[in-house]
Amino acid sequence: MSGNQTAARRGLMLVLSSPSGAGKTTISRAVLEAERANGLSLSISATTRAKRPSEMAGVHYHFMSEREFLKKQKAGDFLEWAEVHGNYYATPREEVEQALSEGRDVLFDIDWQGASQIRKAAPEDMVSVFILPPDATSLRERLERRAEDDGATIKRRLTNARTEIAHWGEYDHVIVNHDLEVSVKEVLAILHASRTSAKRQTGLAADVAKIIADLEAME
Amino acid sequence: MSGNQTAARRGLMLVLSSPSGAGKTTISRAVLEAERANGLSLSISATTRAKRPSEMAGVHYHFMSEREFLKKQKAGDFLEWAEVHGNYYATPREEVEQALSEGRDVLFDIDWQGASQIRKAAPEDMVSVFILPPDATSLRERLERRAEDDGATIKRRLTNARTEIAHWGEYDHVIVNHDLEVSVKEVLAILHASRTSAKRQTGLAADVAKIIADLEAME
Numbered sequence: 001m002s003g004n005q006t007a008a009r010r011g012l013m014l015v016l017s018s019p020s021g022a023g024k025t026t027i028s029r030a031v032l033e034a035e036r037a038n039g040l041s042l043s044i045s046a047t048t049r050a051k052r053p054s055e056m057a058g059v060h061y062h063f064m065s066e067r068e069f070l071k072k073q074k075a076g077d078f079l080e081w082a083e084v085h086g087n088y089y090a091t092p093r094e095e096v097e098q099a100l101s102e103g104r105d106v107l108f109d110i111d112w113q114g115a116s117q118i119r120k121a122a123p124e125d126m127v128s129v130f131i132l133p134p135d136a137t138s139l140r141e142r143l144e145r146r147a148e149d150d151g152a153t154i155k156r157r158l159t160n161a162r163t164e165i166a167h168w169g170e171y172d173h174v175i176v177n178h179d180l181e182v183s184v185k186e187v188l189a190i191l192h193a194s195r196t197s198a199k200r201q202t203g204l205a206a207d208v209a210k211i212i213a214d215l216e217a218m219e
Numbered sequence: 220m221s222g223n224q225t226a227a228r229r230g231l232m233l234v235l236s237s238p239s240g241a242g243k244t245t246i247s248r249a250v251l252e253a254e255r256a257n258g259l260s261l262s263i264s265a266t267t268r269a270k271r272p273s274e275m276a277g278v279h280y281h282f283m284s285e286r287e288f289l290k291k292q293k294a295g296d297f298l299e300w301a302e303v304h305g306n307y308y309a310t311p312r313e314e315v316e317q318a319l320s321e322g323r324d325v326l327f328d329i330d331w332q333g334a335s336q337i338r339k340a341a342p343e344d345m346v347s348v349f350i351l352p353p354d355a356t357s358l359r360e361r362l363e364r365r366a367e368d369d370g371a372t373i374k375r376r377l378t379n380a381r382t383e384i385a386h387w388g389e390y391d392h393v394i395v396n397h398d399l400e401v402s403v404k405e406v407l408a409i410l411h412a413s414r415t416s417a418k419r420q421t422g423l424a425a426d427v428a429k430i431i432a433d434l435e436a437m438e
Contacts, residue, residue, distance in 0.1 A: 129415075130417070132426075132427065132430070133430065135429075135430060135433065136429075136430050136433030136434045136436075136437060137433070139430075139434070140434075140437060155438065158434055158437060158438055159438060161434055162431050162434045162435060165427060165430060165431055165434075166427075166431065168417065168423070168427055169417060169424075171417050172416065172417060173412065173415040173416055173417060174415060174417045174420060174423055175415055176426070185411070186411060186412075186415055188408075189407075189408040189409075189411035189412045189415075190408075190412040190415060192404075192405060192408035192409075192412070193392065193405075193408045193409040193411070193412035193413070194412070196348075196392040196393060196394055196405055196408075196409060197391065197392055198349070198387065198388060198390050198391060198392060198393045201393060204387070204393055205388075207351075207395070208351065208384060208385075208387055210354075210355075211351070211352065211354060211355050211358075211384060212381050212384055212385065214354065214355030214356070215355045215358070215359075215377055215380055215381045215384075216381060217355075218355060218359060218377060219374065219377055219378055
């Protein structure tokens, strides 16, 4: 999709939300893989929650103490922040702003609270996608397969899933994740389509003015 | 993209506009070809203009007399109508309404006047795409290659192109047609993305309510 030279444009924030276990992380990775050459990057959240054995600092999260987190929050360094499952999460503002202004898109893997704050702060820059599980049973099964979560965590995630899912209607797009490959294609289509948005191609007005002037000169 | 069973949804009107010679007709055909299996059909316009040798009645247009056209127009049988280059054009309402209510999408190859009327009549059902030529020279060259148009027609089409292009900002999406294959992919992405629109998936609310109720029963 990168063959059409397009007018200068501002990057967009592609926000993916879903309850834990609906496949969001897998979809995010596949979308990033497919679009890295086109400049898509993942927004790395800051968090105060404990690192899981499978996670790397600076790759999955910027892990920090509650004290450091609250200091940054107070300084206005976060685009959004939220408390989830008793921990703090946030999006550092600076790297996102820089990417958007250079025409690069940023992928967000965040919950409804974060999405809601970004929507309020920058509605024009945001394209939001909610990923639904096909049904409740498949959601529970995926959570149970995660060996690193204990029973109490699974139960809490099921309760939180209900809250998260209740916010589906606030999103621009909704995908029901029956088939992972199809879901990835759908998210890619949303990203590609959003890039052709008239209002997002900030260089178009000048390009069109030139075409019109040249046509006039030909008549 | 048809592998994800999705919730019941209302069809959408995918409107393509461009000046003559920008590649719209070729793009429309390719998009139709790719999406016919998914139920996409072309809205056949009614027109009072003379049939070209390469055209078939009922396939390219519903050709009719001015008298018949004005009678249907008066009866409210048209979704939109316009006078272009001294001829009348319109979209018969009934077949479009039926397709949308059955969840099938309809492709429109119409000018800015028609697009503007559809936008006013049914903004929620419409996704609009404006196709720009890369520059004025390529537009003129494509018009000159059409053997069936004479010099006066080409000159008039160039003048009309300016008027048409001036309306680009009224469209949801704008594609600059540098590369035909890329442009087709972009229109397909817009169609696929539009199908995942939250407000367009009319069956989603009920599906989500069931997931939430089932999750509650599991806790």
